[in-house]
Amino acid sequence: MEAGKISTRYARAIYEYALEQGNETILYKGMQSLAKHFAMYPVLKKSINDPTLSDENKIKLLIAACRIDSNKTLKQAIKVIVKNGRAYYIERIARMYEKEYRQSKGLVLAQLTTVGLTTNNEAKKLLIKFLSNKTNGQIEFKTILNLDIIGGFILEIEDLLLDASVKRQLNQIKCQI
Structure with missing residues (x-):
């Protein structure tokens, strides 16, 4: 079975189990933390895929990465994934859980990348209001600092990308020369 189907299922x-337990939001935060840790620490994926690491240690490591220690539903979900030999897919499962949660709650993920945290609260509120009106959903807004884009901004809304960065513009000029 392909990775996408496994992760989605x-x-x-x-999500359905967490919803029954009333813990879907707690799991959402845990899955966000888990996905973030996989992105920040590539050694986490290597550790989870290490056949010499016991299932119990994998479970402990994943629960620690979720940063939610006491949630029974989260622990049970991670145990099922690891015990069923699906630890390899856990990063994708976490990302798909986030997507499932946002979809069911009517949330739209928007991410603004800039070179500095110069986005004031008023501008942020206006952008969220504008996006909320355009998408007919509640906006989950994140800001990211990335000096590599040199200037400008990159706005990602779900699968849409608006790249108004200086880096992209310089690359376009470079390609034309």
Whole structure:
């Protein structure tokens, strides 16, 4: 079975289980933390895929990465994934869970990348209001600092990308020369 189907099925089943338990939001935060840790620490993926690491240690490591220690539903979900030999897919499962949660709650993920945290609260509120009106959904807004874009901004809304960065513009000029 392909990775996308496995991840989607597990994420959907975990979401439904968490919903029954009334813990879907707690799991959402845990899955966000888990996905973030996989992105920040590539050694985490290597550790989870290490056949010499016991399932119990994998479970402990994943629960620690979620940063939610006491949630029974989260622990149970991670145990099921690891015990079923699906630890390899856990990063994708976490991302698919996030997507499932946002979709069911009517949330739209918007991410603004800039070179500095110069976005004031008023501008942020206006952008969120504008996006909310255009998407007919509640906006989950994140800002990211990235000096590599040199200037300008990159706005990502779900699968849409508006790249108004200086880096992209310089690359376009470079390609034309």
